[in-house]
Amino acid sequence: MSRVMIVEPLPLLRLAIGQVVERLGHQVVAQVDNGQDALLHARSDSPQLVVLELAIAGLGGLDLIRRLKLRDPALQLLVYTGQSSSHFARLCMQAGADGFVSKQDEPVELERALNAVAHGRRYFPREPGNVQVAMGGNELDALSARELTVLGLIGEGRSNQAIAEQLSISYKTVSTYKTRLQEKLQVDSRLGLADIAHRNGIGLSAVSTQVEPAQLAQTKPDPAQQALLRALLDSSPNPMYVRDRQGRLLLCNQPFLTLHHTSQERVLGERVEDMFWFSAEQGRNFQARYEAMVEKGQAYSSQGSVDFLGELHYLQHWSEPWRDANGTVQGMVGSFEDLTDRHILLGQLRDAHEHAQARYREATHFARVLHADLDEPLQRLKAGLDFARLTMPGQVALQRLSQRMAQLERLVNLSLQRPPLVPVQLNIVEWIRARLDAFNAQLSKGAAVPTLALEGVSAKQLWIDAERLGALFDSLLQRLSEEASQAPLRISLATRMQLSGVVTFNLAITLCQPLAHHQGIALQFCRRLAQSMEGSFRDVHENGETAFLIELECPAALPG
Structure with a gap:
């Protein structure tokens, strides 16, 4: 008899799996619906066997498998999931699972798998490495486990924020995964990713099956496809719609209705040219453009101004075809982003x-x-x-x-x-010292001699416009010396090598008293010189001192 923990988001399925487990003589010690709780109960309840769904909140199922195995290599893990076995069985095996059963299989498969795994055997009905890729060919073979998880959640219509919350990662990281998926799968929209997930049977287990009333239009997606489209629309913060081949509106979301100041009852089933916010001429033009897009069966995007009921909006609009199981174009899915304020x-x-x-x-x-x-x-x-x-x-x-x-x-x-820069290779430390020596030689008797400190000079050889830097250095020293010839001047130099091979050059010249006049031709000349070298020049006044900070970015040079 094994101590079993069940990780399943649906209560009815948790109950059913628990009954199977107990009928086989095992003890259910924990039932949870998310990855974080699963980790907690794995520590507190010490299960010997875990039955888990991959599509869970808090952590991806594959991440949970790795963490559980890392904590306890002897723990037995049986995946019982609605995700596609053709893609996930192999990944589950690689992550450390001991068995994999699809919820599409006969119920007896779960019992066989439980018996096998509980007795220390692996149970994969078909060898994952030899499973043929479903409908989509081998388009998902290049995806990592986390990328497949994100693709599945996109296929369920989850927003980036919802995916971030479920996987306990940042919104920005989800956007990075989405961009990477689009590049690998060669699609340019979220809908394209969802369509690939749908074709490959990934991420469909959590999609709502709510459908619209039949009278909305004569042409309708099949229920599974309609649920996918409905989930996509509901997760989008931008106005979004689905139209059939004739341009009749089948589905739309609340932002779409808000933009057009209308309700579903008023617009569902209406063709493009019949939309009340268009003039007759606009309606005819947009209807013709829509029919041409459907005929070509290609994605479309545009940007421009549109007059909605006397309000001028600047919109980014995209649309692309949605197809039935045979690949026939049934209509277009589109979205707007209102860029008016921007x-x-x-x-x-x-x-x-x-x-x-x-x-x-x-x-x-x-x-x-x-x-x-x-x-x-x-x-x-x-x-x-x-x-x-x-x-x-x-x-x-x-x-x-x-x-x-x-x-x-x-x-x-x-x-x-605006003369171009003329960079030369020089040793910046030797150059600063020589420049400072030349300046000191011109000082009147009794004047304070500036001091130089090297603070973290990690790179000495630079390519830099020595003429402009020299003019800036000399002009600033002369200006500060004129202001207070008896006040000490501190000069500090720091350089930092970046990974790109660019060196950040920081030079600070500090007058050890307040500067009476912060403007003037000399300081404006220094500021403009720094800007012409694509750098910055600023002054800081604190603790009774005035510091001038010069920052430049220069290519590193090989020691010569």
């Missing part, structure tokens, strides 16, 4: 961008005119003055003015001409 927002962003660009051009033009107006008088002033006879403050002021004019000219040229 379309309006994008228009506003485009307008704002164009306005900002116009203002930027005006500001650049003004800076160019200002430079042209001031540069000529400055040059005449310098030519007319005896520089040697100026006082020291006068010489310094004239030098700074000349530097500002040169920076303004380069700033305007950067904005208007």
Whole structure:
């Protein structure tokens, strides 16, 4: 006699399986309907044999098999499932199951399997490795166990959120599995995946069998297919519909009704051209387009503006054919995504961008005119003055003015001409030290000498535009030295190699006192230089200090 745990989501089936187990002389010690509870009861009730369905909540059945076997290799596992044996029997064997019985088999198969597994034998009615793939050919052979589980849940009409909750994974992970399934199975929609699952008998055990009244239309899917379509519609957050070959509306979901401000009673059975929200001309055009799609039997997608009862909506629309068991096109399944708010927002962003660009051009033009107006008088002033006879403050002021004019000219040229980057290979540590030594040599007597700290330099050899970086470095040091020649300057350099081969370059220059003026041509010139190298330049003020942070991304270079 074995201690048995039953893992089955349907209460009636749990009861029936329990009666079979007890009739064979075994003891039922636990009955659960999800994977998480199964793990808990496996610890607390110590079953010797587990009968489980693959389509359970909390964990996928295949994951549950692996976890149970990992915890107790001696535990006997018998899979009793409505999933396709042609695909899942082999996977269950690989996961560690001791037996596999399909719910489509005769009831006596369950008894035979229980007897075999309880006595330490494996029970697979047909060798899983030799099972022929049903209807879909070998299209599912390349799928992993988790991918098959996700495909089955999609086939049941579950939403991404519902799948995430059932398998205890994130919504984003489900989206990744869905994308991977579409690539492997070469379909471009959720409906295509559901159709493949349907053809291969995967995931149909949990689909509702609710059907619509017969009077909705003359052409109807068969009950199983209709249940699949109904589940798909109900799980979609977007407006979705099913029409027959003539364009009559067979099924729709609540978002569809909400979008069109209507009810099922008013629209079910109506053709495309009879929909009250279209004008007569619109109705004829959309009806003709629909009939052409049905005739071609191909998927269709479009994007554009549609007027619904005086409300202009910008919609993304897709549709694709649904077929009967013989492959004959019976109609189209379609969906809308209302992009109206996004379309309006994008228009506003485009307008704002164009306005900002116009203002930027005006500001650049003004800076160019200002430079042209001031540069000529400055040059005449310098030519007319005896520089040697100026006082020291006068010489310094004239030098700074000349530097500002040169920076303004380069700033305007950067904005208007946008010269391309000219990267060269260099050792960034040696380059920074040499640049700093050159700057220190020009300092006046008594001025504070900047210090350099290397903080996590993992890559030294870089490809970088040395001319622009040099102009940025020199201009910033000169500006801060002018502001407070006696205040210490701390310079720290850090680099980090990324897996892609790109190096993140971080340079921080800190003035050990607050900076009185945070604007000006020099700082704007530094900011624009960093931006022209596709980097960032920002200032941080805290603890009585002002730090300027420069971050760039540069290709790594081989040591030379």
